[in-house]
Amino acid sequence: MTKKQRNSKNIEHTNPNGTQSRTGQERKRALIEGTINSLAKRGVAGTTISTICEASGSSRGLITHYFGSKEALLAQALQHVYSTVSLSIYRQMDKPELTARERLTLFPEALFSRSVFTQKNRSVFLCLWHETRFNKIVRTTNQKLYRGYVLKMEELFFQAAIENTSNYAGLKEKSKAAAIGFISLSDGLWLGMSIHDRLIDNASAIGHCKKFIDSQFEILHKNTNG
Amino acid sequence: MTKKQRNSKNIEHTNPNGTQSRTGQERKRALIEGTINSLAKRGVAGTTISTICEASGSSRGLITHYFGSKEALLAQALQHVYSTVSLSIYRQMDKPELTARERLTLFPEALFSRSVFTQKNRSVFLCLWHETRFNKIVRTTNQKLYRGYVLKMEELFFQAAIENTSNYAGLKEKSKAAAIGFISLSDGLWLGMSIHDRLIDNASAIGHCKKFIDSQFEILHKNTNG
DNA sequence: GCAATAATTGAACGATCGTTCAATTTATTT
DNA sequence: AAATAAATTGAACGATCGTTCAATTATTGC
Numbered sequence: 084m085t086k087k088q089r090n091s092k093n094i095e096h097t098n099p100n101g102t103q104s105r106t107g108q109e110r111k112r113a114l115i116e117g118t119i120n121s122l123a124k125r126g127v128a129g130t131t132i133s134t135i136c137e138a139s140g141s142s143r144g145l146i147t148h149y150f151g152s153k154e155a156l157l158a159q160a161l162q163h164v165y166s167t168v169s170l171s172i173y174r175q176m177d178k179p180e181l182t183a184r185e186r187l188t189l190f191p192e193a194l195f196s197r198s199v200f201t202q203k204n205r206s207v208f209l210c211l212w213h214e215t216r217f218n219k220i221v222r223t224t225n226q227k228l229y230r231g232y233v234l235k236m237e238e239l240f241f242q243a244a245i246e247n248t249s250n251y252a253g254l255k256e257k258s259k260a261a262a263i264g265f266i267s268l269s270d271g272l273w274l275g276m277s278i279h280d281r282l283i284d285n286a287s288a289i290g291h292c293k294k295f296i297d298s299q300f301e302i303l304h305k306n307t308n309g
Numbered sequence: 310m311t312k313k314q315r316n317s318k319n320i321e322h323t324n325p326n327g328t329q330s331r332t333g334q335e336r337k338r339a340l341i342e343g344t345i346n347s348l349a350k351r352g353v354a355g356t357t358i359s360t361i362c363e364a365s366g367s368s369r370g371l372i373t374h375y376f377g378s379k380e381a382l383l384a385q386a387l388q389h390v391y392s393t394v395s396l397s398i399y400r401q402m403d404k405p406e407l408t409a410r411e412r413l414t415l416f417p418e419a420l421f422s423r424s425v426f427t428q429k430n431r432s433v434f435l436c437l438w439h440e441t442r443f444n445k446i447v448r449t450t451n452q453k454l455y456r457g458y459v460l461k462m463e464e465l466f467f468q469a470a471i472e473n474t475s476n477y478a479g480l481k482e483k484s485k486a487a488a489i490g491f492i493s494l495s496d497g498l499w500l501g502m503s504i505h506d507r508l509i510d511n512a513s514a515i516g517h518c519k520k521f522i523d524s525q526f527e528i529l530h531k532n533t534n535g
Numbered sequence: 536g537c538a539a540t541a542a543t544t545g546a547a548c549g550a551t552c553g554t555t556c557a558a559t560t561t562a563t564t565t
Numbered sequence: 566a567a568a569t570a571a572a573t574t575g576a577a578c579g580a581t582c583g584t585t586c587a588a589t590t591a592t593t594g595c
Contacts (some may be wrong), residue, residue: 104542104591126443128354132583135570142544206442213439215504216432217352226505233508263501263509264494264517271497275489278441279452282459283489291490298524328563330572358553368574373554 111149113139118160123206127213145262158220161211162227164204165228171199183242184300189293190236194269195285205277236262244303254303268295313520337375339365344386353439384446387437390430391454393479396423408528409468416462419517420495421511431503470529480529487525494521 105113117139121130124138132153136143150156175193176186193199214221241258245251272288315321331339342364347356358379362369378383402412403421419425440447467484470475498514 107320107542110542126353126482127439129443131581133581143583144544144585145542146587148543153583209442210440212500212504213353213435216435217355222504228507229505260513260517263513267496267497267501267509267517268490268494268521270500271493271495274438274496274500275493278438278448279455282456283493287486291486291493294528295490295494295521300521333572336572357551359551370554370556370574371572373556374573379553 092210095188102281107149110141114141114146114156115160115163117141118156119164119207120203122160122210123203127210130210147252150242154218154220157214157218158224158292159213161207161221162224162228164207164211166226168204169178169228169232182246184246187239187243187296190239191269191289191296193198194273194290194292200273200276200285205273208273209277233259233262233266236266240265240299240303244300247300248304250304257303265292265295265299325511333375336367336371339381340367340372340375341386341389343367345380345390345429345433348386348436348522349429352432353436357517378474380444383444384450387433387440387447387456388450390433390437391451391482394425394430395454409465410472413465413469413522414519416465417495420499420518421514426499426502426511431499434499435503440498453534459485459488459492461491466491466525466529470526473526474530483529486512487529491518491521491525494518 089245114135116131117135120138121134125134132143132146135141135146135156146153148155150159164174172190172193175196176189178186178189181189211225215225216222221236237259240261242255244254244258248254269292272283272291276283276288330452339446343361343363344356344448346364347360351360358369358372361367361379363381372379372382381446398416398419400413402415404412404415407415437447437451441451442448463485467480470480470484476482482504495518498517502509502514
């Protein structure tokens, strides 16, 4: 006998609510969103199978059934929150009638906007950053997404730079540096505002970002040829 | 009978190693450092009473005996790592023969130095930031320490500014903004380097910080009266 | 209406969680 | 050397962890 024999006498499986079944897709989505809500409320250590099931209105067996393991569900949840936030930001700034420089300036406003910089997202990103260090599949996912983010900002700095200069010397390298510096500053502000109350307000965070963008364009437009 | 009656027949308590006792202070220190090492290796969710005891060479009962609870130990551990890092940084930059501006310039080098920017500290700070959001006593501790940090940097920017200007208008406010901006940038770089491999190297992180400091002094020295 | 399939349930499992505390060992005082 | 105090041990506890899977219910195709 390869499988373990279980005691199966007189156990009952009822569906007391008469809940209607959902499709697999809907259930997966519910579990992912329940995971995100649980992480936001209870953190990495406090998020368990039980809290996820409670938050998503599911029973305990469904996580293994649909995702194979809690860890795999976690990775998908964090990928989902990342995608959602990115989409919301890009939607706010990607207006084709604007110049690259104008779109770039919209970024900090989108990042710290009411729909992106929520209590929930602040909590979830702290969990994401933590898990990125201690959970391999989350790390791999995050690194891929982050590299795309850097590339996007780099391209934006580059496009904005060539709108206003004829000096192309080292513009690619300078754009990349500008992108990494800007992302670091905005992530640092996000972090600081996530773990402290009333130390930095939204407006001044946006101000810091915009000033930083301006300072980068002074560098981008400066002629640094031999 | 107020206390629970326990089954106490034939249990043995041996000290098989013949370990010598330590003082309470030494034991507390060992537990705190074991906690830090466990957090660095396994993260918040993977750090348990057992992993801490293993890492510190203690038995399971000692955590309750010396700290009352695991949560209290966690808070003390994070306070300890914060103090240690601060001390190491300040020791590297607080050379009285230097000007404030020179000391400020030493800060990013100290922050990303071999002794501060270690694998262990990167992991532990991700845990600290996470716990700051989900553990009340950690949050309180961290906010107090962070405010001291901001104040220290603010004072440094202010001192450096008055070394080179006679325009005192709004210098306090500008110094505070400079401090928060700088701390956000350096924390953001620290975060980015903690969760990504090979995207930012030490030298360019230090370079970003120094350029930011320079840009802040342009603002600090600019006359914004009227 | 009746199989066949998809979705869901939750008791049971072995492992481990944080905590308790009587028992024991080691160090200090008299 | 005896008595006292300080430090340490680890089995036991009740709770909960992530996972398993036989049983049950809901939906679909004919």
